Amino acid sequence: xxxxxxxxxxxxxxxxxxxxxxxxxxxxxxxxxxxxxxxxxxxxxxxxxxxxxxxxxxxxxxxxxxxxxxxxxxxxxxxxxxxxxxxxxxxxxxxxxxxxxxxxxxxxxxxxxxxxxxxxxxxxxxxxxxxxxxxxxxxxxxxxxxxxxxxxxxxxxxxxxxxxxxxxxxxxxxxxxxxxxxxxxxxxxxxxxxxxxxxxxxxxxxxxxxxxxxxxxxxxxxxxxxxxxxxxxxxxxxxxxxxxxxxxxxxxxxxxxxxxxxxxxxxxxxxxxxxxxxxxxxxxxxxxxxxxxxxxxxxxxxxxxxxxxxxxxxxxxxxxxxxxxxxxxxxxxx
Amino acid sequence: xxxxxxxxxxxxxxxxxxxxxxxxxxxxxxxxxxxxxxxxxxxxxxxxxxxxxxxxxxxxxxxxxxxxxxxxxxxxxxxxxxxxxxxxxxxxxxxxxxxxxxxxxxxxxxxxxxxxxxxxxxxxxxxxxxxxxxxxxxxxxxxxxxxxxxxxxxxxxxxxxxxxxxxxxxxxxxxxxxxxxxxxxxxxxxxxxxxxxxxxxxxxxxxxxxxxxxxxxxxxxxxxxxxxxxxxxxxxxxxxxxxxxxxxxxxxxxxxxxxxxxxxxxxxxxxxxxxxxxxxxxxxxxxxxxxxxxxxxxxxxxxxxxxxxxxxxxxxxxxxxxxxxxxxxxxxxx
DNA sequence: TCAACATCCGTGAACGTTCACGGGAGCGCT
DNA sequence: AGCGCTCCCGTGAACGTTCACGGATGTTGA
Numbered sequence: 069x070x071x072x073x074x075x076x077x078x079x080x081x082x083x084x085x086x087x088x089x090x091x092x093x094x095x096x097x098x099x100x101x102x103x104x105x106x107x108x109x110x111x112x113x114x115x116x117x118x119x120x121x122x123x124x125x126x127x128x129x130x131x132x133x134x135x136x137x138x139x140x141x142x143x144x145x146x147x148x149x150x151x152x153x154x155x156x157x158x159x160x161x162x163x164x165x166x167x168x169x170x171x172x173x174x175x176x177x178x179x180x181x182x183x184x185x186x187x188x189x190x191x192x193x194x195x196x197x198x199x200x201x202x203x204x205x206x207x208x209x210x211x212x213x214x215x216x217x218x219x220x221x222x223x224x225x226x227x228x229x230x231x232x233x234x235x236x237x238x239x240x241x242x243x244x245x246x247x248x249x250x251x252x253x254x255x256x257x258x259x260x261x262x263x264x265x266x267x268x269x270x271x272x273x274x275x276x277x278x279x280x281x282x283x284x285x286x287x288x289x290x291x292x293x294x295x296x297x298x299x300x301x302x303x304x305x306x307x308x309x310x311x312x313x314x315x316x317x318x319x320x321x322x323x324x325x326x327x328x329x330x331x332x333x334x335x336x337x338x339x340x341x342x343x344x345x346x347x348x349x350x351x352x353x354x355x356x357x358x359x360x361x362x363x364x365x366x367x368x369x370x371x372x373x374x375x376x377x378x379x380x381x382x383x384x385x386x387x388x389x390x391x392x393x394x395x396x397x398x399x400x401x402x
Numbered sequence: 403x404x405x406x407x408x409x410x411x412x413x414x415x416x417x418x419x420x421x422x423x424x425x426x427x428x429x430x431x432x433x434x435x436x437x438x439x440x441x442x443x444x445x446x447x448x449x450x451x452x453x454x455x456x457x458x459x460x461x462x463x464x465x466x467x468x469x470x471x472x473x474x475x476x477x478x479x480x481x482x483x484x485x486x487x488x489x490x491x492x493x494x495x496x497x498x499x500x501x502x503x504x505x506x507x508x509x510x511x512x513x514x515x516x517x518x519x520x521x522x523x524x525x526x527x528x529x530x531x532x533x534x535x536x537x538x539x540x541x542x543x544x545x546x547x548x549x550x551x552x553x554x555x556x557x558x559x560x561x562x563x564x565x566x567x568x569x570x571x572x573x574x575x576x577x578x579x580x581x582x583x584x585x586x587x588x589x590x591x592x593x594x595x596x597x598x599x600x601x602x603x604x605x606x607x608x609x610x611x612x613x614x615x616x617x618x619x620x621x622x623x624x625x626x627x628x629x630x631x632x633x634x635x636x637x638x639x640x641x642x643x644x645x646x647x648x649x650x651x652x653x654x655x656x657x658x659x660x661x662x663x664x665x666x667x668x669x670x671x672x673x674x675x676x677x678x679x680x681x682x683x684x685x686x687x688x689x690x691x692x693x694x695x696x697x698x699x700x701x702x703x704x705x706x707x708x709x710x711x712x713x714x715x716x717x718x719x720x721x722x723x724x725x726x727x728x729x730x731x732x733x734x735x736x
Numbered sequence: 737t738c739a740a741c742a743t744c745c746g747t748g749a750a751c752g753t754t755c756a757c758g759g760g761a762g763c764g765c766t
Numbered sequence: 767a768g769c770g771c772t773c774c775c776g777t778g779a780a781c782g783t784t785c786a787c788g789g790a791t792g793t794t795g796a
Contacts, residue, residue, distance in 0.1 A: 079469075081752055092776045097754060105774060122547040127525050129752030131462035132781045135413075137526070139505070147491040148682070150484070157481040160508045164515075169526055171473070172506045174494045181498075191461050192471070192503055213456040293686050322686055329688060348482070352627050352656055354663060354688055415782055426746045431784060439744060463782030466751045 080121045089117035100125065139169040140375060141189045143198030145177045149291065151317065151345050151364065152199070155219065158368030159197060166376060173198075177291075186210035195379050197371045201262075204228065215378035217371045229378070231371055231390050235344065236271045238360035238394035242314055242342045243275040245358075245396060251312040251340060252281055257299040257324060259316040260288030268344055272314055285310055289320045296323025297330075304331075311339060312402065318343035318350050318359055325353055325401060340402035344394070355400030362394035414455050423451035434459065473503040474709060475523045477532030479511045483625065485651065485679045485698065486533075489553070492702030493531060500710060507532075511625075520544035529713050531705045535596075538562065549712035551705045563712070565705055565724050569678065572694040572728035573605040574612070576648055576676045579692075579730060581613050585646040585674060588615060591633040591658060593650040594622030602678055606648055619644055623654045630657025631664075638665075645673060646736065652677035652684050652693055659687055659735060674736035678728070689734030696728035 086096045091114060098106045099114035117123075131137055142159055144152045156172065163170045171193055175181040182202055187210055189196060195215040200207055204225055207216070218230035246254050254276065258269045269286065276283035285307050289299025296315060300323070304310060315321040321343030325335055333339045335355055343350065346361020370390065377384040420430045425448060432440045433448035451457075465471055476493055478486045490506065497504045505527055509515040516536055521544055523530060529549040534541055538559055541550070552564035580588050588610065592603045603620065610617035619641050623633025633654065638644060649655040655677030659669055667673045669689055677684065680695020704724065711718040 079752090082754095083752080093753080094755090094777080095775060098775090101754090107774065110774080119546065124547055125525060126466065126752050127527075128462045128465035129781090130525060130754075132460065132466060132752080132783090133754045135781085147487060147494065150487075153481060153484075153487050156506075157508060160481065160506060161510070164508070167522075169505050169522075171503050172490075172494060174491060174498070176495070188501075188503075191459060191464060193461075212453065213458055326686065326688070349683070349686075352660065352683075352687060354660070413782085416784095417782080427783080428747080428785090429745060432745090435784085441744060444744080460782050463751090464784075466753090466782080467784045469751085 079126070080123050082123070082125065084121055085114065085118050085123050088121060089114045137169065138166075138194045138379060139171060139192070140372075141171050141173060141193035141196045141198070143173045143175060143182075143185060143189070143196060143200065145175055145199050145201075146291075147172075147174045149319065150347050150349050151319070154347065154364035155368045155371075158365040159372050160368075162369040162372035166372070168372075183210075190214060195375045197375050215375055217375045217378070219367065219371055229374055229384060229387075229390060231367060231374070231392060232387070233267075233362060233367075233394065234391050235268060235360055235362065235394035236274075238362075238396050239268065239271040239314070239344075240275040240278070241396040242358075242360050242402075243272065243279060245398075246312045246314075246340055246342065246402060247279050247281070249312075249336075249340065249402070253285065253307065253310045254281060254312045254314065255285035255287065255303045255307060255310040257289040257296060257303060257313055257315040257320050258286055259291055259320070260295070260299075261290065266316060268316055289316065289323075291317065291319060293319055293323030293326065296320035296325075297327035298323075300324040300327045301331075312341070313339065314342045314344075316344060318345040318347040318357060321357055321359065321401075322349070322353055325355075325357065336400065336402050342396075342402045346394070346397050350399060358399040358402040359397055360394045361397040362392050367392050413460070414457050416457070416459065418455055419448065419452050419457045422455060423448045471503065472500075472529075472713060473505060473527045474706075475505050475507060475527035475530045475532070477507045477509060477516070477519055477523070477530060477534065479509055479533050479535075480625075481506075481508045483653065484681050484683050485653070488681065488698035489702045489705075492699040493706050494702075496703040496706035500706070502706075517544075524548060529709045531709050549709055551709045551712070553701065553705055563708055563718060563721075563724060565701060565708070565726060566721070567601075567696060567701075567728065568725050569602060569694055569696065569728035570605045570608075572696075572730050573602065573648070573678075574609040575730040576692075576694050576736075577606065577609040577613060579732075580646045580648075580674055580676065580736060581615070583646075583670075583674065583736070586615055587619065587641065587643045588646045588648065589619035589621065589637045589641060589644040591623040591630060591637060591647055591649040591654050592620055593625055593654070594629070594633075595624065600650060602650055623650065623657075625651065625653060627653055627657030627660065630654035630659075631661035632657075634658040634661045635665075646675070647673065648676050648678075650678060652679040652681040652691060655691055655693070655735075656683070656687055659689075659691065670734065670736050676730075676736045680728070680731050684733060692733040692736040693731050694728045695731035696726050701726050 082093050082096050086093050096114050099111040160170055173185045190211055197217045199219055208227055216228050218228050223230040256272050258266055273283045287299050287303035289295040321341050324341055328335050328339045343357050343359040346359045350357030350359050374385050416427050416430050420427050430448050433445040494504055507519045524545055531551045533553055542561055550562050552562050557564040590606050607617045621633050621637035623629045655675050658675055662669050662673045677691050677693040680693045684691030684693050708719050
């Protein structure tokens with residue numbers, strides 16, 4: 069696994085440049101870093117020497133002596149999922165304003181990759197932000213005392229802080245909206261795959277119960293458009309009288325939208341659809357997606373903000389500040 | 403900009419752990435890295451001490467002595483653009499299989515951010531892959547001898563290597579397809595903003611000329627769905643007899659699709675639309691987008707492959723191998 | 737009893753850079 | 767002459783870790 073196959077690339081150091089230019093290390097350092105206390109001609113000579121030899125400073129040596137660069141790791145289950153992309157983009161932006169570097173890891177939603185990432189990440193970054201599906205014990209074992217901010221998953225121990233997504237009111241509003249439109253048979257497409265049912269499902273169930281309607285109309289769906297289509301077919305096969313669906317996220321909703329069109333059911337007249345996430349993508353489909361939207365921009369920025377506080381030792385935000393609320397955003401699909 | 407505001411976080415080193423556990427540095431190193439030549443009880447004692455003190459090894463010191471970690475920088479104009487997301491995702495995947503780390507920079511499509519990234523990137527990564535809009539002179543000045551792979555933009559000097567996107571045959575096929583459908587007034591929505599016209603536009607023009615149709619029906623559009631909509635309106639206002647459009651990319655095409663629907667023109671019967679990129683997103687809209695598709699997965703993988711060759715000194719791929727061809731992929735929009 | 741060996745642990749050195757300090761040359765001023 | 771100052775430049779030290787080597791102790795075998 070060691071990287072040296074072709075021409076044995078010998079690293080050229082500041083020493084070599086110094087010798088080549090006939091000066092000392094320190095003078096080279098001065099020339100390269102634009103410090104003063106150096107004469108113009110000498111500086112130029114050193115710069116020429118550096119270019120001649122193809123010198124590039126070692127980030128390790130530099131980082132060792134000046135402790136000013138911070139790098140954070142961003143762990144994402146699937147960058148192709150627009151929701152995570154939006155979160156990642158906002159996190160990158162927030163990090164950029166602080167002058168931080170962000171190493172991105174895509175775990176491809178596989179537990180094995182997640183573990184592998186955890187093992188390797190500890191010795192590469194100063195702090196971690198992201199989504200994790202493994203247990204907090206495992207998480208802790210691999211990240212020993214590193215500042216960590218979890219997104220979406222509620223933490224149980226004080227070891228971590230996490231950004232909570234509060235969609236309870238938003239989902240309640242969504243169900244209320246559907247009922248106001250006259251719907252009484254409202255189904256849900258939850259995600260499939262995870263062991264335990266989702267929080268969003270729980271919110272949906274309590275909202276349905278609060279309005280006195282049947283809350284048992286739930287089917288599973290993969291987190292993809294195709295999964296949403298298949299889920300809708302299964303749901304309607306089991307419960308043909310369903311006239312409205314709430315979905316785990318917008319990707320599933322968009323798949324359901326497409327499937328409804330293929331089945332010849334017009335949206336929202338013959339089938340109302342409400343998603344969750346509020347992706348920008350929702351505005352591109354027809355009809356525009358109604359969604360319980362959350363501010364992904366704030367989500368990423370909040371995560372970076374908190375990790376920064378943990379990093380500098382400043383007083384961290386506490387749980388009730390680390391919340392992103394979701395609210396119903398009307399489109400045309402419900 | 404120095405990061406120490408709250409509790410003066412003093413770094414705990416391997417020395418502190420050694421003293422606390424009553425052993426030497428080397429023994430601590432052995433325990434932490436799972437080497438042998440250490441007794442079980444001693445190892446446990448060291449591990450406990452490390453946890454007690456909250457010790458975490460310095461990645462700089464470690465990287466300085468063992469030269470086995472490579473980090474590459476990935477520079478992307480806009481992560482929210484699905485095309486770049488797909489490229490980034492495939493690059494991340496390719497890097498992961500090699501055990502490399504990827505630092506991602508989103509330049510937000512602004513020249514200032516690009517320059518800022520270039521300045522800071524040189525001392526942080528071993529090689530760079532990505533999109534750049536600045537001149538090769540500037541590029542070279544900030545990245546002095548660092549292996550670089552440019553995507554999309556053709557390089558002129560031997561200093562860089564770049565992945566070329568060859569869409570000539572694909573665009574030709576697209577125009578031929580439209581003409582076979584009976585279209586004679588075919589417009590194009592090129593991107594706006596850049597100084598010089600795009601290669602895709604040149605391909606379109608030659609293809610149109612080859613078929614003997616008017617090639618002057620071009621309007622500009624921002625690289626967004628809204629931009630595509632506005633572009634389509636402008637194009638149709640100037641040339642009301644246009645019955646088909648080829649667009650700079652799929653995002654613009656999807657915006658045009660939406661705008662056509664809003665104007666009451668059915669697609670593809672009253673207006674045919676062909677995009678460029680072949681995004682997965684194209685399958686989600688109605689009708690599914692016909693597009694001159696390129697293999698984004700191969701694009702990212704190829705870039706990482708080449709940067710790896712440059713890094714190890716292995717013989718790099720030459721220009722005619724660094725090409726991704728685009729071909730017409732039928733959807734339902736043309 | 738002594739050599740030979742295995743097991744465990746510690747000591748200098750090195751990685752490549754920047755920081756703190758010191759020193760020489762040149763100049764002006766008293 | 768002597769002092770002080772500015773302008774350049776160089777030398778030890780430090781950052782925190784791992785590598786190469788050597789030493790100490792216990793165990794085995796003849």
